[in-house]
Amino acid sequence: MNAMTPLPVSFVGHDTPARVFRARVAEWGDQPALRHKLRGLWQSYSWTEYYARARAFGLALNALGVARGECIAVLAENRPEWLFADLGAQCMGIVGNGVYPTAAPEQLRYILTDSDCRVLVVENQEQLEKALSVRADCPQLLRILVIEREGLRKLDDPAVEFFDDFVKRGEGLAATQAGLFEQAIDASRPQDLAFLVYTSGTTGAPKGAMISNRNVVFQMSKAPEYLDAKPGDKSLSFLPLCHIAERMASVFNAIALGLIVHFPENAGTVSNDIREVAPHVVFAPPRFWEKMHSQIELFLRDAIAPARWVYAHALARGAASVEAQLEGRKPPSQGPVTRLLTRLAFRNIRIFLGLQNCRSALTGAAPVPPDLIRWFLSIGIELREAFGMTETAGFAASTPKGAIRLGWAGTPAGGTEIRIGDAGEILIRGDNVFAGYWRNPEKTAETVTADGWLHTGDCGEISEAGYLAIRDRIKDIIITAGGKNITPTQIESQLKFSPYITDAVVIGEGKRFITALVMIDLEHVARFAQDQAIPYTDFASLTRAPAVVELIRGEIEAVNPRLARVEQIKNFRIIDQLLTAEDEELTPTMKLKRKVIAQKYATLINGMYPS
Numbered sequence: 001m002n003a004m005t006p007l008p009v010s011f012v013g014h015d016t017p018a019r020v021f022r023a024r025v026a027e028w029g030d031q032p033a034l035r036h037k038l039r040g041l042w043q044s045y046s047w048t049e050y051y052a053r054a055r056a057f058g059l060a061l062n063a064l065g066v067a068r069g070e071c072i073a074v075l076a077e078n079r080p081e082w083l084f085a086d087l088g089a090q091c092m093g094i095v096g097n098g099v100y101p102t103a104a105p106e107q108l109r110y111i112l113t114d115s116d117c118r119v120l121v122v123e124n125q126e127q128l129e130k131a132l133s134v135r136a137d138c139p140q141l142l143r144i145l146v147i148e149r150e151g152l153r154k155l156d157d158p159a160v161e162f163f164d165d166f167v168k169r170g171e172g173l174a175a176t177q178a179g180l181f182e183q184a185i186d187a188s189r190p191q192d193l194a195f196l197v198y199t200s201g202t203t204g205a206p207k208g209a210m211i212s213n214r215n216v217v218f219q220m221s222k223a224p225e226y227l228d229a230k231p232g233d234k235s236l237s238f239l240p241l242c243h244i245a246e247r248m249a250s251v252f253n254a255i256a257l258g259l260i261v262h263f264p265e266n267a268g269t270v271s272n273d274i275r276e277v278a279p280h281v282v283f284a285p286p287r288f289w290e291k292m293h294s295q296i297e298l299f300l301r302d303a304i305a306p307a308r309w310v311y312a313h314a315l316a317r318g319a320a321s322v323e324a325q326l327e328g329r330k331p332p333s334q335g336p337v338t339r340l341l342t343r344l345a346f347r348n349i350r351i352f353l354g355l356q357n358c359r360s361a362l363t364g365a366a367p368v369p370p371d372l373i374r375w376f377l378s379i380g381i382e383l384r385e386a387f388g389m390t391e392t393a394g395f396a397a398s399t400p401k402g403a404i405r406l407g408w409a410g411t412p413a414g415g416t417e418i419r420i421g422d423a424g425e426i427l428i429r430g431d432n433v434f435a436g437y438w439r440n441p442e443k444t445a446e447t448v449t450a451d452g453w454l455h456t457g458d459c460g461e462i463s464e465a466g467y468l469a470i471r472d473r474i475k476d477i478i479i480t481a482g483g484k485n486i487t488p489t490q491i492e493s494q495l496k497f498s499p500y501i502t503d504a505v506v507i508g509e510g511k512r513f514i515t516a517l518v519m520i521d522l523e524h525v526a527r528f529a530q531d532q533a534i535p536y537t538d539f540a541s542l543t544r545a546p547a548v549v550e551l552i553r554g555e556i557e558a559v560n561p562r563l564a565r566v567e568q569i570k571n572f573r574i575i576d577q578l579l580t581a582e583d584e585e586l587t588p589t590m591k592l593k594r595k596v597i598a599q600k601y602a603t604l605i606n607g608m609y610p611s
Helices: 018-030 047-064 081-091 105-114 125-137 163-187 213-226 242-259 265-279 286-301 307-328 338-353 370-379 441-447 488-495 521-531 537-545 546-562 594-600 603-608
Strands: 031-039 040-044 072-075 096-098 118-121 143-146 160-162 193-196 208-212 234-236 258-264 281-283 360-363 384-387 394-398 417-420 425-431 454-462 468-473 502-505 512-519 570-574
Touching: 018 081, 018 125, 018 163, 018 242, 031 047, 031 081, 040 047, 040 537, 047 081, 047 163, 072 081, 072 105, 072 125, 081 096, 081 118, 081 163, 081 512, 096 281, 105 125, 105 281, 118 125, 125 143, 143 163, 160 163, 160 265, 193 213, 193 242, 193 384, 208 213, 213 242, 213 360, 213 394, 234 265, 234 281, 242 258, 242 281, 242 394, 265 370, 281 425, 286 307, 286 360, 286 370, 286 521, 307 370, 394 512, 417 454, 417 537, 441 454, 468 488, 488 502, 488 512, 488 546, 502 594, 512 521, 512 546, 512 603, 521 537, 537 546, 546 570, 594 603
Parallel strands: 031 258, 072 096, 072 118, 096 193, 118 143, 143 160, 234 258, 281 360, 360 384, 512 570
Antiparallel strands: 031 040, 193 208, 384 394, 417 425, 425 454, 454 468, 502 512
């Protein structure tokens, strides 16, 4: 690993991601680049193998007749084949695209037809059936490639073939056409389109955000600003790859920094796999970090009394040190017994969570409860916030290492301008601002001004020290009947710190007071019901149990004193459905859709506001 050194941050001479990729492969060769867990065993790919498979896929696309500037798509969970297809296409000047594995057939149909997708890569039989159900409406679709063969032994369709056969054909072409692949990389320009990211479509049809080569290389060059990582360090890819954050983290930041990207066996094995991998870099939304905290709280409830005492003692004694760290003061000295207890308690917790090697722990995409930051600082993990969006190709601001300020998302990336516009809207300008919306010039003009300022739709403020705070989406700000402006996500983030609350939606537009709809955490609340001998038959009956209602009431009443009087929650209801990403109430990234919730649960909401 010591032989691996990163390219200069300026990326001089490498102005497209394909050129950076090629340079990395030439430099790092047989060093590991990707690992995938299959049937309990890790399968490894070197940088050379990574490039060879991407080249084979790209050459096979070319032989099929897919031209520069046309689109392909991947409908699969995170795995190496996702990257082989995505980068292989981009190296040929073909536009990559990802589709959430949870997408409904009609969503898939829209994305395939809107992008004129030429080739679709699907993971398995289930996703193939989804694709076949909409194929007749996608006349531009040349081929469907299937990664897994299980259940498809009798597959007989001239427009469907297996991914590995397609790549094998490309490997044969590479024997005589490798130069064609290199020429395609050389022909790409910084302003060319690299890939599309379709928005979740919570307000109308999804929009294809166009991410250019220039956007990607700018982000790759900024990775060292907010990631403390070196070549050979490990990461775990578990957020959807079609989301901009994971696409940058697992594809392009990994190329920029030399990370070894690990792919879990499936979504259900992430907790075990992160312990096994012990990554050096972890980026995840607050929900993930909240789950980690809740996991420890749940575990300690069953621990022996001495273990609980050591944990509680270390946490209490460490509180003063954490506050000093947050305020930039020298922490108070600790006696040898306290230092020993702290080391014993928190080292084991970090190992249990798989964070013992973690040097870069980042979160974003939603407000972070301040107490969550405090807790991770207590156990020795500096959980830093970052801010970005699809339209900034990811990262736009982040908390500097060693300089956390609660409630602030950090300082702008180098070369990025951020200012506050009308109505407190955050405006961003820089080479990370996307190239516009695919085939939607009107929406592009609404979003990016003629002089390059991106309207983020977020409201916020900038401190004298240059820190950015994101208060809420402008469209989500609640104006009560009394004319008070309420930023609901700030309240919701504090509610979600409770181990018993997975999510919450604050209600109050045009109302006399604030209420909330709450989604409980099944694992923790079920454990509570078991401990308290509370009978229930299913999830709905669990949410209606009087003791559970009182439990949630207590969690809300614990938050209320931290809020301004007008922000305090006067009433609540528990949603009696266990929601998943397949439900219309949630986006693929597991965010509650406010408008859908307000419509679907109107009767429940009205019941909290008696006339």
